Amino acid sequence: MTDSTPDDIPFGPWVPRPVSWLEMGVYFCGALVVAALGTWWILKNSGQVGLDAPDNRRKLHEKAIPRLGGGPIFLAVGLACLVAGYIGGLGWSRWLPVAICNALIFSVGFVDDLRPLGAKVKLVGQIGTALILYALGVSIDTLSNPFGDGSIDLGWWSLPLTLLWLVSIPNIINLIDGMDGLAGGFGLFLCLTLAFIGYYGLQPDVLVVALAMAGALAGFLIFNLPPAKIFLGDGGAYLIGFFIASVSLFTSNKGSVIGALLVIIMALGVPILDTLFAIIRRAMRGVPIFNADAEHIHHRLILLGFSKGRALVALYSVCLALSLVGLSVLLTKGVALPVAGAFLLLLALGAARYLGYVRSWSNFREQINEVMERRRKREFFRAYGRVLDFEVERCDTLESFTMQFSHGIKRMGLGVSSQAETCAETLRLADGRLFNIHHPKDDTETSEWHLRLDVLLPALERCLEKWGALPPSVEQAPTDPNPATSSQPTA
Known part of the structure; x- marks a missing residue:
């Protein structure tokens, strides 16, 4: 993006002014009150729209819960920015590109919360929003030397790097939004980190908007x-991620990555690590990268015996430590970067072992062979x-397909009725109908059997569409008290 000087701002001149501690408190507390009241209103008036229903796999909450929390956050931040711009005199006009694109990315996620759009449609929306922001002049143009003078002009590389930054951060935040309070808490720490960067860099507008988001x-x-x-x-997760990504670009001098971008990368250590583990895990298993599973870091902590509260405190503590590590890089002008890098490497190796992603480094090759099998x-x-x-x-009648279906699942080692030494897994069709498939009892994890058995869903969906019924041999499961009203589970 362009330098923060009056002559270079495309949306009018802007001169920074100090922000008092009283103003900081007003913006933070004002956004907090608006978001809290808005959230309370949704809880009091929520009906059957935008509910996240349990699925007995990854979503283990007891009843359907509203997932429209992004709305009050967006309202609170929007009001705070309007007040800061038109009453506080903090240069609202130069924030128009960021405000417009944050509203767009929030809309993509919020619509998906109301009615699932699908991963491809959401990705197109994310890339489109990032392209609009780039076209409006917010970009990473140069990479500065973190240890001294000098910089590299990115040229045409500016576009892909800016898009990667603006698209990856919202998806990283969305990826960790799998436990109560996790994504919101991480967003809070990251926004407070951005607020400090704005304070340290004498950018009061950055300070104010970051405090407003933190309060919300x-x-x-x-x-x-x-x-x-x-x-x-998704609306809330995308808004938090895109806000952090876009505002961090505003805090850097002529798009330099040495400042806020490097701090944010450090502070995002846990979700970045979780994303890296997920990509490696799913790639090795041969499943799509965007397939949801229950093996994220917070899931692993729960399996290790942590309560949700203890797991949340542990992850918050690591996020706070990494934020401080990132700020140390900024305050020392890059001198602490090697130490910070070594800290992140040790964290990654220790987490992989402690969380059970790697059972033993000495038998790592054997574990890889098991995964490939x-x-x-x-x-x-x-x-x-x-x-x-x-x-x-190919089949003309349901009876002929039933014969093929029975033969097929037998070849797969499965059954449609209970037998000795078998376990039943419940699968759900798109209309909420449940049915049981029985598989052999072995040491294979339940999540692995879910991945294997889900391949039957497309055939049964098409069977139901063509003949209006399932094969008579399929064992119907009890009716689900919470029909599927939620979107496809996020990663």
């Missing part, structure tokens, strides 16, 4: 801490699932 998140967390009464939803078995299931999908088209 604090107000939302009143209702989102365990046990959560409301969820962020499971991948081959999953590919076998996937292939048979496609065969059954094709059989729906």
Whole structure:
């Protein structure tokens, strides 16, 4: 983006002025009150729209919970920015590109919270919003030397790097939004870090908007801490991530990555690490990167015996420590960067071992071979699932498909009725109908069986669409008291 001088601002001249501690408190507390009241209103008036229903797999809450928490946060931040711009005199006009694009990205996620859009549609919306912000002049143009003078002009690389930054941060925040209070709390720490950067860099407008977002998140967390009464939803997660990504660009001098961007990367250490683990895990298993699972860092902590509260405190503590590490890089003008990098590497290795992603470094190769063997078995299931999908088209009657279906699941080692040494797994169709498939009892994790058995869903969906019924041999499960009104689970 352009330098923060009056001559270079495309939306009019702007001269920074100091912000008093009283003003800081007003913006933070005002946003907190607005977000808290807005969240309370949603809880009091929520109906059957925008609910996140439990699925007995990843979503283990007892009842359907509203996931429209992004609305009050957006309202609180928007009001605070209007007050800061038109009453506080903090240069609202130069923030128009950021405000417009944050509203757009929030809209993409909020619409998905109301009615699922699908991962591809959301990704197109994210990239489109990032392109608009880039076209309006907010970009990473140069990379400065963190240890001294000199910089590299990115040229045409400015576009892909800016898009990567603006698209990846919202998805990283959305990825960790799988436990009560986690994404909102991380967003709070990151916004306070941005506020300090604005204070340290003599940018009062950055300080004010970051404090407003921090206050809004604090107000939302009143209702989102365990046990959560409301969820962020994609709208809230995208808004937090895009806000952090776009405002951090405003804090850097002529798009230099040495300042706020490097601090934010450090502060995002836990969600970045979680994202990295998820990508490696899903790539090795041969499943799509955006497939949801229950093996994120917070899930692993719960399996290790942590309560939700203890797990949240542990992750908050690590986030706070990493924020301080990132700020140390800024305050020392890059001198602390090698120490910070070593700290992140040790954190990654220690987390991989402690959380059980790596059972033993000495037997790491053996573990890789086990993972690849499971991948081959999953590919076998996937292939048979496609065969059954094709059989729906080939068969003229439900009876003929039932024969093919019974033969297929037998070849897969499954059954439609209970037998000795078998376990039942419940699968859900799009209309909320449940049915049971039985698999052998072995040491395979339940989540692995979910991945294998889900390949049957497309064939059964098409069967229901073509003949209006499932194969008679399929065992119907009890009716779900909480029908599926939620969107597809986020990663």
